[in-house]
Amino acid sequence: MSRLETTLDFFAAMAIFSPLALACFFVLAFILHIKLPEKFIALIVQLSVFIALFGIVSLGTLFLYHKLNKFEYEPFPTFHLESFHFDFQFYFDWLSLSFATLALSLCFVIAFFSQRYMHREPGYQRFFVLYSIFVTGIVIASLAGTIEALFVGWEMVGLSSALLVAFYHERIMPTRNGLHLWIVYRISDTALFGASYLLHHALGEGFFKLIIDQGKAGLVNEASSSILVGAGVLIFIAAACKSALFPFSGWLPRAMEGPTPSSAIFYGALSIHLGAFLLLRLNPIIQLSPTLAWVVVIMGLLTTLFSGIIANAQTDIKSILAYATLTQVGMIVAEIGFGLEILPLIHIIGHASLRTYQFLRAPSSFQYYKSLENSLGKTDLNKNSTTIMPNYLSLAIYSFALNRGGMDDMLERFIITPFLLIFKLADIIEKNWLMLLTGPQKAASKDGVTK
Amino acid sequence: MNATTLPFLEASIGICLIGVIFTSLSKSQEKIRQITINSSFFSTLCCLIASYLSFSGFQGYLQLDSFSAPLLALNSILTFTILFCTPRTKFIGALTPFPAILVLLSQIWVILFTSNTNSYLLFALLLIEPMIPLLDLIRRGEKTRVFLFHFVPYWLSAIVLFTNLLPFEANSFLIILMVIIRTGIFPCHAWVSSLMNQGSFTISLLFMLPMPSIIFLLFNHNLLHENHAAEYLSWLAIISVIYFSGLTLVQKNLRDFYAYLILAFSAMLILGICTDETAELTAAYSLRNALCIGLTGIGIVIRSLEARHGRLSLFLNHGFYETTPLLGIAFLLCGLGCVGFPGTSAFISFEILADEVIPYSPYFGMVCVFSEALLSIALLMVYFKLFCGVKITKSEIFKVRLREAIALWTLIFLVFGARFLPHADITSSHHALELLLKKQQQH
Numbered sequence: 001m002s003r004l005e006t007t008l009d010f011f012a013a014m015a016i017f018s019p020l021a022l023a024c025f026f027v028l029a030f031i032l033h034i035k036l037p038e039k040f041i042a043l044i045v046q047l048s049v050f051i052a053l054f055g056i057v058s059l060g061t062l063f064l065y066h067k068l069n070k071f072e073y074e075p076f077p078t079f080h081l082e083s084f085h086f087d088f089q090f091y092f093d094w095l096s097l098s099f100a101t102l103a104l105s106l107c108f109v110i111a112f113f114s115q116r117y118m119h120r121e122p123g124y125q126r127f128f129v130l131y132s133i134f135v136t137g138i139v140i141a142s143l144a145g146t147i148e149a150l151f152v153g154w155e156m157v158g159l160s161s162a163l164l165v166a167f168y169h170e171r172i173m174p175t176r177n178g179l180h181l182w183i184v185y186r187i188s189d190t191a192l193f194g195a196s197y198l199l200h201h202a203l204g205e206g207f208f209k210l211i212i213d214q215g216k217a218g219l220v221n222e223a224s225s226s227i228l229v230g231a232g233v234l235i236f237i238a239a240a241c242k243s244a245l246f247p248f249s250g251w252l253p254r255a256m257e258g259p260t261p262s263s264a265i266f267y268g269a270l271s272i273h274l275g276a277f278l279l280l281r282l283n284p285i286i287q288l289s290p291t292l293a294w295v296v297v298i299m300g301l302l303t304t305l306f307s308g309i310i311a312n313a314q315t316d317i318k319s320i321l322a323y324a325t326l327t328q329v330g331m332i333v334a335e336i337g338f339g340l341e342i343l344p345l346i347h348i349i350g351h352a353s354l355r356t357y358q359f360l361r362a363p364s365s366f367q368y369y370k371s372l373e374n375s376l377g378k379t380d381l382n383k384n385s386t387t388i389m390p391n392y393l394s395l396a397i398y399s400f401a402l403n404r405g406g407m408d409d410m411l412e413r414f415i416i417t418p419f420l421l422i423f424k425l426a427d428i429i430e431k432n433w434l435m436l437l438t439g440p441q442k443a444a445s446k447d448g449v450t451k
Numbered sequence: 452m453n454a455t456t457l458p459f460l461e462a463s464i465g466i467c468l469i470g471v472i473f474t475s476l477s478k479s480q481e482k483i484r485q486i487t488i489n490s491s492f493f494s495t496l497c498c499l500i501a502s503y504l505s506f507s508g509f510q511g512y513l514q515l516d517s518f519s520a521p522l523l524a525l526n527s528i529l530t531f532t533i534l535f536c537t538p539r540t541k542f543i544g545a546l547t548p549f550p551a552i553l554v555l556l557s558q559i560w561v562i563l564f565t566s567n568t569n570s571y572l573l574f575a576l577l578l579i580e581p582m583i584p585l586l587d588l589i590r591r592g593e594k595t596r597v598f599l600f601h602f603v604p605y606w607l608s609a610i611v612l613f614t615n616l617l618p619f620e621a622n623s624f625l626i627i628l629m630v631i632i633r634t635g636i637f638p639c640h641a642w643v644s645s646l647m648n649q650g651s652f653t654i655s656l657l658f659m660l661p662m663p664s665i666i667f668l669l670f671n672h673n674l675l676h677e678n679h680a681a682e683y684l685s686w687l688a689i690i691s692v693i694y695f696s697g698l699t700l701v702q703k704n705l706r707d708f709y710a711y712l713i714l715a716f717s718a719m720l721i722l723g724i725c726t727d728e729t730a731e732l733t734a735a736y737s738l739r740n741a742l743c744i745g746l747t748g749i750g751i752v753i754r755s756l757e758a759r760h761g762r763l764s765l766f767l768n769h770g771f772y773e774t775t776p777l778l779g780i781a782f783l784l785c786g787l788g789c790v791g792f793p794g795t796s797a798f799i800s801f802e803i804l805a806d807e808v809i810p811y812s813p814y815f816g817m818v819c820v821f822s823e824a825l826l827s828i829a830l831l832m833v834y835f836k837l838f839c840g841v842k843i844t845k846s847e848i849f850k851v852r853l854r855e856a857i858a859l860w861t862l863i864f865l866v867f868g869a870r871f872l873p874h875a876d877i878t879s880s881h882h883a884l885e886l887l888l889k890k891q892q893q894h
Contacts, residue, residue, distance in 0.1 A: 030780065031777075031780055031784070031860065031863055032860070033776075033777065079799070079877075081730050081733065081803060081877060081878070081881055082728070082729065082730040083730065083807075084730055084802075084803050084806055084807060086799060086802065148802070151793070152793040152794075155792060155793050156793060159787070159792065162831065166835065166839060169772060169835070169838070169839035169840070170770060170773065170839070170840075170841065170842040171840070171842075172768055172840045172841070175768070175835040175839040175840050176835075178831075178835065179828075179831060179832055179835055182827075182828060182831050183828055186824040186827055186828055187824070189824065190820055190821060190824045193805070193820050194817065194820065197805075197806065197816065200806070419697075420700060420701060422697070423697040423698055423700060423701045424701050426694065426697070426698060427698055427701050427702070430641070430644075430698070433641055434597065434641050434644065434645060437596055437597045437600055437641060437645075438594060438596060438597055438645065439594065439596065
């Protein structure tokens with residue numbers, strides 16, 4: 001192994017294992033009920049994220065200096081069991097390095113912000129446990145060189161996000177919203193698993209690297225395009241759930257129940273762009289079918305249109321920002337659908353940074369507007385706005401926007417309720433069958449459950 | 452004679468038997484508690500030594516091989532863990548006395564079952580086992596109709612098998628029928644929720660969690676491939692997986708939820724066993740071990756909560772995190788361990804299972820993945836219902852006791868720490884299964 005490779009391995013290990021060690025330490029302390037002081041928690045979080053960021057930036061510098069295009073890092077040997085392979089590898093190229101740098105930079109900023117924002121919060125330590133799992137997940141997902149690694153990161157991001165939405169768990173709404181998010185993320189996981197199965201059986205072992213390395217040209221001769229298009233559809237569903245694209249947008253405003261730092265970093269900046277990143281990473285598969293590429297473009301633009309309308313009728317700052325975020329994410333997805341590579345990446349970086357700033361300013365937005373009004377000498381900044389539409393139409397659109405397009409209602413009415421109804425009926429049959437076998441007296445005694 | 456040649460396995464059974472005798476003679480509940488826990492502890496210790504020594508090549512009269520040694524170690528740890536953290540209130544001051552004798556008999560049964568490789572003996576042990584929950588139901592004065600409705604055909608099938616009344620081809624079907632009843636595969640599952648609700652929860656855990664029919668099928672895998680038995684069983688298993696996973700989402704009684712959770716995972720394991728690939732069998736076996744740990748953890752949490760608050764419904768949120776955060780963490784982590792979250796022992800096993808089932812039948816594989824998603828949703832939903840949603844006042848009375856904490860930490864360690872990189876475990880299981888299957892082919 002050359003000296004350069006050893007150096008690259010060292011920095012790659014810094015980037016990956018620093019947040020992983022932090023997560024392990026925090027989870028262990030949490031399980032063992034070791035109460036850590038706030039200052040200590042903040043210090044090791046900042047230190048750990050800084051080490052990871054330093055590793056990534058150093059890798060980027062080495063890439064520039066040595067004019068490298070890619071680098072593979074394999075911390076664990078491949079696990080083989082007959083025809084099954086489990087590769088846990090990482091792949092560094094400009095795309096993964098850019099996204100990981102963005103992710104770690106924003107996490108670093110949030111670590112400082114959270115130290116003060118969460119000060120004396122009863123769940124201070126719990127917040128940082130989930131934060132560390134999220135950072136580990138996003139780093140693994142962005143640097144993944146195999147589908148297995150991507151899946152690990154993807155699931156870690158999903159779990160930590162759901163639990164952060166339900167952070168204020170003594171209230172009922174955050175837990176309901178956390179569960180809603182978890183359901184959407186599980187659909188995403190299932191779709192990603194389905195896609196990985198199809199690609200694995202179509203392209204064989206190491207398909208992820210094949211797609212990254214060879215792109216669309218390398219795929220055409222490899223397998224029947226219908227399987228790849230099927231995989232592409234599943235990848236798009238996985239990304240749509242993760243990035244809250246139409247019609248899965250309902251979870252995004254619900255996710256704002258969590259603390260502001262988590263809303264900023266996860267739903268404003270990173271989680272929401274992870275789906276777009278996946279599409280960007282596996283874009284060659286999307287581009288194999290022009291129809292699928294057009295579907296991606298249309299769904300992206302639909303998301304932009306709907307969320308743009310809905311954002312205008314929201315009554316709280318975080319929901320406005322959530323839908324404003326979606327308008328840009330929709331555009332990023334449309335750009336990916338057009339087959340662009342550099343522009344969506346720049347768009348992601350710029351947009352994520354801006355939204356992080358806006359979300360962090362959200363709690364002090366009243367103060368901001370007050371100072372703005374004082375500077376301008378006006379008390380109502382929207383006073384001069386005019387409506388060009390007829391009244392009935394603007395009312396209809398306003399009502400549509402206020403109900404957030406009714407997307408949640410539709411999903412609940414047409415998918416969730418019928419699905420649960422089947423099992424509720426089955427449960428009634430089960431209970432009756434049991435009552436028939438037991439006899440009425442015993443079935444009645446079962447109702448002694450405390451409510 | 453040195454220490455390594457001592458018959459530790461036989462000693463572990465002897466210790467439990469002595470415990471049974473002393474327990475039946477003792478009148479004080481505190482003494483019964485001490486005798487039960489101590490004999491279980493020393494018996495488990497002997498089992499662990501026997502397992503360790505079997506790897507070093509030393510054997511007593513009962514033989515352990517590379518397959519049964521880790522199985523014995525894990526099962527005895529789990530049995531002891533369940534008993535060790537049993538709340539004191541279950542022994543002292545309880546309306547129905549704790550079934551200490553039955554618990555120790557269960558431990559003896561587990562040791563005998565996991566340390567045996569003889570198919571006939573395993574079969575005989577499978578026949579005896581349902582007597583333990585049946586005796587428990589009788590002892591508690593509960594009706595046994597549901598249990599007998601399922602287990603009388605189970606015993607009748609065994610009698611028919613022994614008497615050779617039916618042609619040879621029908622025998623594999625009778626054995627499959629017994630497996631279906633014992634595992635609780637659809638439509639023979641009603642006894643599970645009935646037992647969970649009416650029997651002692653500890654006895655129900657000890658009866659359900661070793662999943663002996665899975666081990667029996669691994670030992671007699673050739674039976675499955677006679678007369679398309681595997682095909683029929685896998686279809687029933689796939690229906691069961693999806694049906695029970697869906698039912699976990701709509702349960703309003705915590706014990707019913709737990710019963711369907713066990714049933715869904717057991718059916719998933721049966722599905723894995725129905726293929727003839729060694730990798731698939733390895734995945735099912737490793738997943739069975741991981742599920743036993745995770746489900747034991749969830750079971751202990753449920754029992755601890757019920758010991759504090761009585762039977763719990765899932766109609767309303769309870770907010771127990773405030774008073775017992777460790778129970779909440781353990782419930783969540785053990786649940787994640789069951790659904791194969793990255794970093795847990797079930798992760799790779801589940802990946803192999805789904806990946807290898809798919810070529811066998813793509814629909815089966817996708818149903819496995821879909822069911823796993825449903826189960827993970829149900830688990831988080833129940834976590835939120837039990838531990839979140841309302842603010843309750845902290846109280847020292849509800850604090851987690853040291854024994855419970857030790858038991859739960861051990862299980863969390865087994866779910867995560869012990870198998871963070873489970874390659875070695877899966878490879879050794881694969882090797883042991885290859886040897887086992889080779890032995891079956893020779894016979």
